[in-house]
Amino acid sequence: xxxxxxxxxxxxxxxxxxxxxxxxxxxxxxxxxxxxxxxxxxxxxxxxxxxxxxxxxxxxxxxxxxxxxxxxxxxxxxxxxxxxxxxxxxxxxxxxxxxxxxxxxxxxxxxxxxxxxxxxxxxxxxxxxxxxxxxxxxxxxxxxxxxxxxxxxxxxxxxxxxxxxxxxxxxxxxxxxxxxxxxxxxxxxxxxxxxxxxxxxxxxxxxxxxxxxxxxxxxxxxxxxxxxxxxxx
Numbered sequence: 438x439x440x441x442x443x444x445x446x447x448x449x450x451x452x453x454x455x456x457x458x459x460x461x462x463x464x465x466x467x468x469x470x471x472x473x474x475x476x477x478x479x480x481x482x483x484x485x486x487x488x489x490x491x492x493x494x495x496x497x498x499x500x501x502x503x504x505x506x507x508x509x510x511x512x513x514x515x516x517x518x519x520x521x522x523x524x525x526x527x528x529x530x531x532x533x534x535x536x537x538x539x540x541x542x543x544x545x546x547x548x549x550x551x552x553x554x555x556x557x558x559x560x561x562x563x564x565x566x567x568x569x570x571x572x573x574x575x576x577x578x579x580x581x582x583x584x585x586x587x588x589x590x591x592x593x594x595x596x597x598x599x600x601x602x603x604x605x606x607x608x609x610x611x612x613x614x615x616x617x618x619x620x621x622x623x624x625x626x627x628x629x630x631x632x633x634x635x636x637x638x639x640x641x642x643x644x645x646x647x648x649x650x651x652x653x654x655x656x657x658x659x660x661x662x663x664x665x666x667x668x669x670x
Contacts, residue, residue: 439465440568442575443475446483449499451475458495461487473497476567478575482506506573511669512594512618514540516587517658518625521550527562529655533662534566534576543581548627554581584622584633588640594618596642599657600629606646609661615669623658 441457453461461467468490475483475497482503489496515538519526530541543554560578567575594617597609613619622629622637629637634644647660 438571439467439473440571441473441475442478442564442568443483444478444575446475446477446481446499450488451485451497451499453495453497455493459492461495462490462492472500475499476506476573476575478564478567478573480505480508480573482573503573507571508574509537509539509669510616511665512539513537513662513665514542514592514618514620515623515658515661516542516544516584516620517623518546518549518654519543519551519554519581520654521626523551523554525653525655526551526554527559529658530559530562530578531566532659534563534572535570536659536662537572537666538576538662539574540577540579542579542587544587544622545581545583546625547584547630547633549625550627556580584629585636587622588636588642592620592640594620596620596622596637596640597645598622598629598634598637598642599645599647599661600624600634601651602628602631602634603644604646606644609645609647609664610668612643612645613665613668619665621661621665623654623661626654 441453443451467487469487471487473485475485483499484501485497485499488498545552563576595614647657
């Protein structure tokens with residue numbers, strides 16, 4: 438199955454973006470009449486056939502559409518402190534997208550070592566993971582904001598903060614309400630400070646543990662993502 442990201446698709450005919458056109462015609466060597474799959478990132482999955490195999494403006498004709506393809510019965514938002522090694526954050530975004538996540542917010546914490554991220558590059562990694570895992574929804578990637586700014590938002594649903602400042606915290610899996618909206622905070626390499634934990638508690642967050650091991654930031658994010666998906670499956 439050849440999947441292409443087409444966020445602005447409308448109607449029965451569509452011209453692939455230049456980058457996708459080049460990949461379709463010059464890399465995959467597809468031609469007139471070949472069938473491809475399009476996703477718009479909003480839950481629609483289209484079946485289409487190539488009408489004009491132009492490597493810069495490949496025209497396709499939509500033959501079928503599935504709405505709300507792969508829609509989940511929950512909403513997962515993870516706010517995570519970007520790692521010093523950006524490849525670790527990129528790995529998290531790729532794998533979390535493959536597993537199932539709806540929204541990601543990079544957060545700047547007191548102990549953060551990375552204070553800047555390239556959202557354009559991160560978006561490309563997310564879209565690539567969406568196509569690889571055959572998903573019709575593209576997770577929302579927000580701009581980086583401070584933890585304080587994040588906490589001051591009006592966040593509904595269940596809210597958790599995962600940290601290692603205590604060894605007797607309740608497990609995430611024992612406190613989740615299935616089929617609901619969930620927000621989880623994941624701290625930087627040095628973890629959240631006690632002050633940051635206190636600030637989150639005042640905003641209605643609940644302290645949770647992700648297990649008995651001390652996890653890297655990106656691993657903690659994956660464990661949280663996988664746990665939520667398993668408990669809602």
